[in-house]
Amino acid sequence: MKKTIRLAAAAVLPMMFPALAMAAEFDGSKLSPLWGVPFAGILLSIALLPLLAPSVWHHHYGKIAAGWALAFLLPFAAVYGVPLAGVQLVHALVEEYIPFIILLTALFTVAGGIHIRGNLHGAPGLNTALLAIGAVLASFMGTTGASMLLIRPLIRANDNRVSKAHVVVFFIFIVSNVGGSLTPLGDPPLFLGFLKGVDFFWTARHIFPETLFVLGALLVLFYFIDRHHYRKEGVLPFDPTPDTPRLGFDGAANFWLLGGIVCLVLLSGFWKSPVGFEVFGTRVGLPGLVRDVGLIAILLVSLKITPAKVHSDNQFEWGPMAEVAKLFAGIFLTIIPVIAMLKAGAHGPFSAVIAAVTRADGQPDPAMYFWATGVLSSFLDNAPTYLVFFNTAGGDPAALMTTFATTLAAISAGAVFMGANTYIGNAPNLMVKAIAESRGVRMPSFFGYMAWSVGILVPLFVLSTFIFFR
Template sequence: MQKKIRPKAAALPLLFLFPALASAAEFDGGSLSPLWGVPFAGILLSIALLPLLAPAFWHHHYGKVSAAWALAFLVPFAAAFGVQFAGVQFVHALVAEYIPFIILLTALFTVAGGIHIRGNLRGAPGLNTAILAIGAVLASFMGTTGASMLLIRPLIRANDNRVHKVHVIVFFIFIVSNAGGALTPLGDPPLFLGFLKGVGFFWTAQNILFETLFILAVLLALFYAVDRHYYRKEGVLPFDPTPDTPGIGFDGAANFWLLGGVVALVLLSGFWKSPVVFDVFGTEVGLPGLVRDVGLAVIAVVSYKLTSPKVHADNQFEWGPMAEVAKLFAGIFLTIIPVIAMLKAGTQGPFGAIVSAVTRADGQPDPAMYFWATGVLSSFLDNAPTYLVFFNTAGGDPAALMTTYASTLAAISAGAVFMGANTYIGNAPNLMVKAIAESRGVRMPSFFGYMAWSVVILVPLFVLSTFLFFR
């Protein structure tokens, strides 16, 4: 039985402000007030609005803003439930979720940043479309982060003499940073969590292959038409800021082997079952996960040390984009704790209407609603825990979900991966690509400006996909 957590005396003012906390003796999401989600909403609104309203302040203090919202959750939570219990939740979010997440991203960012693709790259519609298509294929084998970090720099360099190029980066996020990672557990964190839960490695490829190909084909065709329009209308600048050398080649090619090491370690942590478990202040850390994270950290260090300064200079490699993602997602991973708890409470929780909406009147799961519920929440929450919430809502039995309820699991998988493209925070590579593009002088859309692109292009495509695949 879970230990009862009684609110402390210091929490009495909080109970006056938030009466629902009086019944939240157990950390049960069903008894939490929706007001506990305010810090999470606050950090999302900060990411959306401050770059527009106070760009200089945001550029210099986004880490402090993220920390402030994290403290706005942790301090009242500790007062209400006790420092020890709050510490357990903090350590769990840090050790079980954030640290593995950020180590994997750092390894992929560092290794991909050590590979310089040189050659005669001209940002014509045909080449741009080919790069996006190649990235879509690579994303399912080296992850959306790995593929994004490998290809975004040469894509920007190829188009640096184009007048209008924002659409190139936006479609890159749609295709390479999200939809392309839908076919294997290596592609996107939600699918990897499903793999750890018992979903077959090739199940996703077998069950949402046509959905993925449809999404990618439409996006690539639409991109080619848009890019061709701008190319014919505007042409190129009279000078090329970064003249290309003849031929195509790679510098820092040893990093491809290290990239293979990243993939191997991720796979190892999924296939290797070990009874060895370490208890870190109430959070269990398995030996396979520990070996994976240590190995990834070593690979990142080795890659950075082995890569020549010239390759890093040619790639304009810098830690700014990685630091931005690390600081912002630290706040997101902490403030999301009560939101995920309330979702996990199911129909009895504050968000019960969302969970109830995915079930038909006869008690059977509704794949279309699972697709949209998982997708919309994945657009604003971390798509990995959102995937798990609906995975468990659908029964949580991988054997049944892969067979009897295959259409439901397919809808959950597709929603989590595809709709991560709806916002900058839907998937970590989105923010990284945005930061890299801006560091190279591309004026990327604001948070809502980017959403305007996704609403116009992606949402109608998802509606059409619902009628074609998830009815």
């Protein structure tokens, strides 16, 4: 069967290529909202199936994602023709998905090649310092990279504490989410914005006060909560890891490779070149191509130079990255008609969404964008949510970075900050929870975690709305 499919594809694709290059953009205003069902379906699958049918999801998530992608592509090709469907497929893969996955894989690989050894002792001051360091690292090595680098040392530092679940909860708030808000390297939504044309340092300039406010408040709250537990419950009469070596880094050469990733992403943002080529209707510029090839090279170098013991100590394996790659392939394909309908604006099928985030005078309402983006990012994936509202706001990076800067800041902050509201809001959240539970930490349930986020994060977001997004 697989051989037959490959032979059919080999026969059909060459005939499609000339038509692909000539196919025109389709008009989103003429689409039915039903074209958004596959996108809603894949996001709801990601949100609900790991909770309702974990075994089915674990074994078949790739097939489920592929099924939703085909639920869009096949009917679209039948209605609008194979050439137009092919153009949209190539555009989504070449311009957005492939660069996105290459960066995530490079960060995942390099971070997985750095192991922090040693056993600190988790007093409130030290824990707060580790969370602050993680927040800074998150914007430069990604929330996933920083989380994977620091969660195990943090758990080891607190393994003789009686009460420690709150330490991991705040780690998810700070390191796995809010800390990644200042650069495109920090969190997937911001890198998608960068690919769309948002300047590399734009978010650092425009949501630094919001980030500093939320992070500062979270660190202060954590210190007092942790001090309360430390004084009330103390530590175990024995240390489960008393003889670990002194603090240090294994695989430290990967820090240089991390610097190379930063340089390549910066280079692709600042380097403007007319050189490029067409891939069946999608233009590939030289700066982006150099960045992606360079990132692949760094990935391979990291795998080559990192000792096997470091990967073993970090429990490094490709499962999480494979899951992200398969799911996002489905997301990037099913979101095609949704973005087209949003770009149609007030005359399109999603005019009600546009009206909900637009003031009476016709201007965008930053507060509504902050909460609309944030609430969806809490329960769906924050990367496609960012794309949805980026396009709802017009999708023009030049206008969003200037005239509508507050709106873009609200979208960016909502997507990154509120991914912390639930375990499913951002990929590192569940990864950190799984690692903590494997190390014996009794983590809150899904709704138990939400009790923490509603009690601590939501009031901070309400204050942020009145201070920054009115």
